[in-house]
Amino acid sequence: MRFDLNDEQRAIKDAIREVCDARASRGEGAETDGAFWSELAKSGWTQMAVPQEFGGQGSGLLELSLVLEEMGRALVGGAYLGHAAAAVLIAASGDEQQRPRWLPGLATADGRAALGQAHNGGALLVDASGAALAVIAGPETAAVLDPVPGALNEAASLDVTRTLHRVESAGAERLRGDVDRGLDRAEVLLAAELVGVAQRAMELAVEHASNRQQFGRPIGAYQAVSHRCADMLVQVESARSAVLSAAWTADHEPEQLPFAASVAKVTAASAAWQVAAASLQVHGGMGFTWEYPIHRYLRRAAAGARLLRSVDHHLDRIADQNGLGAEAVAAGAVQPAYAVP
Amino acid sequence: MDLTLSPEELRFRDEIRAWLDQNHPGPAPQDTEQNFDFRLAWQRTLHEAGYAGIAWPREYGGRGATLVEQAIFNEEMVRARAPAPANILGLIMGGPVVMAHGTDDQKRRFLARILSGDELWCQGFSEPDAGSDLASVRTRAERAEGGWRISGQKVWTSYAHRAKWCMLLARSSDGARYRNLTYFICDMRQDGVTVRPLRQITGESEFNEIFFDGAFVPDENVIGSVDDGWNIALATLMFERPGLGAASALAIRLQLGELAGLIRQNGLDDDASVRRRFARLVVETETIRLNGYRGLARAGEGVPGPEGSIVKIQWASLNQAMTELAFDVQGGAALESDSTWAYRLLRARANSIEGGTSEIQRNILAERVLQLPRLR
Structure with missing residues (x-):
């Protein structure tokens, strides 16, 4: 039992943080994420999610989660998440014909995939400009839209760090393998990104609370503020523990993944929203201005929580898995009361 | 990172589990004084098997268990619903403070009798x-x-x-x-x-x-x-049992099993709001377990750091929320005060006070982990 990263995993985290920091220091935002994608592809980051047999690096979900957390922290646009999520979905949920058809393309710089959400009979695609194909997820389905239509119908995106497009999904081809498995794996990556969002929102709050003076003191000296920050730490660390555990579970004990993935999504989605909202409060009026970045984290948190399956969907599944489901009771899956001799 | 038990840890767990199977003292008496005597006898049983000082170094008669082994031991004790040894304060605070700050003479006079339960x-x-x-x-x-x-x-x-x-x-x-x-x-x-x-x-x-x-x-x-004395007292308060996070999470998990039964008995297992409140409790319990094990890795071979406050805050509010849900699903039966859940509902209010209030834990996180400025 060793719940910590090894040297190689730490090196991945450091390396991708450096890449993200360099992007930030160039002052780049969502509008240049196309160029950033090419940079990531050139250094091999975009091949991590594709299995080796299809020309990718076949990285573990744990390694991918470390990358996604840093991407979330830096609020990098959704192209990387969408691509990685699409790759793990096709790899885990595609059948014998589907995997070799799409995965080799995803290992190339031109083969960018986007993630989409089934909506009102069609789909909303996230950061789909320039994507070759998209994987559209519903609560119990996943389908590949290939190709993504050239002329996309742009929608106003709540998450201003990402673009959103409406498409007809009638032509999408359903993934025919174990869809839950792919959705759970993609959910872990999304949750990892949300941990990064929460982490950075907390850092901004702590920084502000340490510097902002009112009544002759830094506001972080007041417990009404410092306790709010302490609660952020509890949420961020819990979500990080849940995501690391779920990612490791996906790689090593996949039969336990349904519970671990649900715990990861619920904790990360709650942490991202609540920490971003609390951070905005700590920033006071300044946090409510467009120029200040905290609303971007808040928007990312709100939108991210609603990608893939909803928090309520996961809570219902957790209830079913833990003694409140009809099948669980019949199968005796209720936590046994240990016999006392 | 490896979230499975190593072969040595598995052997250790199986050893403890098998021993508890053979030596479990049975149901605990209700009466407070009889219960204490029962736990004193239990400590002697543990001591004879070499388990009383599981965390103590071997030179003082302990087992010298690693942090992970201590966590496993605590979890197995909870899993078997075994009582806590009577001299718990001597084992987790008195002994460690004498080992860290006592003279050789003090070590000779006090330590062995803490382990045996001869002196409480x-x-x-x-x-x-x-x-x-x-x-x-x-x-x-x-x-x-x-x-x-x-x-x-x-x-x-x-x-x-x-x-x-x-x-x-x-x-x-x-x-x-x-x-x-x-x-x-x-x-x-x-x-x-x-x-x-x-x-x-x-x-x-x-x-x-x-x-x-x-x-x-x-x-x-x-x-x-x-x-x-202040510095020594502070050190004492840091001698929290490592792996307490995982063990207290397991204790709550066992009670959540009972709560699921209570929810079904009251016909609320299809009620969306009850189901989601219940699921949130399950999620929180799991994160306490994970935070507990992750804290062990961060503590390495040293003393657990201020991050222990995270688990303490979570556990207190989780236990309170769990007993509140149990209260809410019982209908009129909740009005009777002699049930286990009525007792737990009231007892849980102490969780955010005892062992350092949740407010003090938040001060610790704010000042020592987040490095926010101090008010004092």
Whole structure:
């Protein structure tokens, strides 16, 4: 039992943080994420999610989660998440014909995939400009839209760090393998990104609370503020523990993944929203201005929580898995009361 | 990262599990005093098997278990619903403080009897006017022939009427704050020590008040240096049992199993709001378990750091939320006060106060982990 990263995993985290920091220091935002994608592809980051047999690096979900957390922290646009999520979905949920058809393309710089959400009979695609194909997820389905239509119908995106497009999904081809498995794996990556969002929102709050003076003191000296920050730490660390555990579970004990993935999504989605909202409060009026970045984290948190399956969907599944489901009771899956001799 | 038990850890777990299977003492008596005797007998059983001092180094008669092994041991104890040993304060605080700060003579006199349960320990830190602000204790220690005379009042002391020794923090000089306290080991069996039980909101008496009226402590029972008691007390409070996170999560998980049964009995297993409240509790329980194990990795071979406060805050509010849900799903039956869940509902209110309030835990996280400025 060793719940910590090894040297190689730490090196991945450091390396991708450096890449993200360099992007930030160039002052780049969502509008240049196309160029950033090419940079990531050139250094091999975009091949991590594709299995080796299809020309990718076949990285573990744990390694991918470390990358996604840093991407979330830096609020990098959704192209990387969408691509990685699409790759793990096709790899885990595609059948014998589907995997070799799409995965080799995803290992190339031109083969960018986007993630989409089934909506009102069609789909909303996230950061789909320039994507070759998209994987559209519903609560119990996943389908590949290939190709993504050239002329996309742009929608106003709540998450201003990402673009959103409406498409007809009638032509999408359903993934025919174990869809839950792919959705759970993609959910872990999304949750990892949300941990990064929460982490950075907390850092901004702590920084502000340490510097902002009112009544002759830094506001972080007041417990009404410092306790709010302490609660952020509890949420961020819990979500990080849940995501690391779920990612490791996906790689090593996949039969336990349904519970671990649900715990990861619920904790990360709650942490991202609540920490971003609390951070905005700590920033006071300044946090409510467009120029200040905290609303971007808040928007990312709100939108991210609603990608893939909803928090309520996961809570219902957790209830079913833990003694409140009809099948669980019949199968005796209720936590046994240990016999006392 | 590897979240499975290593072959050695698995062997250790199986050993503990098999031993508990063979040696479990059976259901605990309800009566408080009988329950204490039952736990004292249990400690002797543990001691004979070499498990009383699982976390203690081998040179002091312990098992020298790793942090992960300690966590496994605590989890297995909970899983088997085994009672806590009677001398728990001696095992997790008294012994470690003597090992860290005591003289060789003190180690010889105290340690073996803590392990065997022959001498029970209690803790005299809190006072009516010194709770979270522990450094402002007023109990006085006056110089006397060959030692010290103690006068004052302590409160919230568990097991005081059964204890032989009290870990006592008292004001030994008029020096500066944090430099005016001494850590004593005070004999509870003497004139000048009066113990009075406190009745708590559950109706039972787990805690006591102690009145010291000129009680004597010989010089050889001072731990560390005179006037250095604050630093030693702080170190004592850090000797939280490692792996407590995982074990307390498991304890709650077992109760969540009971709660699922209660929800089904009351026909609410299809109620969306009950299901989601229940699922949130399951999620929180799992994150406590994971935070607990992750904290062990961060602590390495040293003493667990301030991150332990995360688990303490979570556990207190989780246990309170769980007992509230159990209360809410019972309908009219909840009005009767003699049920297990009614007891738990009331007892859980202490969780965010005992062992450092949730507010103090948040101060620790804010100041020591997030490095926010201090108000004081």
